[in-house]
Amino acid sequence: MQRLTRQRNAVFSAFSDAGRVLTAPQILEHARAIVPEISLSTVYRQVSLLLADGEIAKVELPGEPARYEVACKTDSHDHPSHEAGEGGQAGHHHHYFHCSHCGQVFLLHACPGPMHDLAPKGFQVTHHEVTLHGLCAACVEAGAKAPKAHPPH
Numbered sequence: 001m002q003r004l005t006r007q008r009n010a011v012f013s014a015f016s017d018a019g020r021v022l023t024a025p026q027i028l029e030h031a032r033a034i035v036p037e038i039s040l041s042t043v044y045r046q047v048s049l050l051l052a053d054g055e056i057a058k059v060e061l062p063g064e065p066a067r068y069e070v071a072c073k074t075d076s077h078d079h080p081s082h083e084a085g086e087g088g089q090a091g092h093h094h095h096y097f098h099c100s101h102c103g104q105v106f107l108l109h110a111c112p113g114p115m116h117d118l119a120p121k122g123f124q125v126t127h128h129e130v131t132l133h134g135l136c137a138a139c140v141e142a143g144a145k146a147p148k149a150h151p152p153h
């Protein structure tokens, strides 16, 4: 039991930096610094337990491996609250910044708000996903150049 707690803490502590959104291998890398014998399958097991407990949430971006973030506790920080109307996504949700240089994904606690106006007349918006692309601060500092692969939409 104590061993399990140690593994769980090692997995959970990978998220200790605010705004981290991690793949299972990235979690493993961090957890190994604390519990050297931890394996990827243990990480997956702990991740599914943490998911079931609502401690972390799954992040799925198109064409990307599954990532995980710490579930937002509504009283822990400022939350952009959603106006009623965009049903199914009441309350707080997240958007993401995907760095095209290092590939890391960062959590954005901001939301542009309901987007009814973008939908054609008569359509009902149930939810939206917003992902920003570009260079993270560390990559900008390192002098990385934004790739031109993604045409502007």
Ligand SMILES: [Zn+2]
Binding pocket: 099, 100, 101, 102, 103, 104, 135, 136, 137, 138, 139
């Ligand atoms: Zn980056």
Ligand SMILES: [Zn+2]
Binding pocket: 072, 079, 092, 093, 094, 109
């Ligand atoms: Zn949040």
Ligand SMILES: [Zn+2]
Binding pocket: 093, 094, 095, 110, 111, 112, 113, 128, 130
């Ligand atoms: Zn939003």
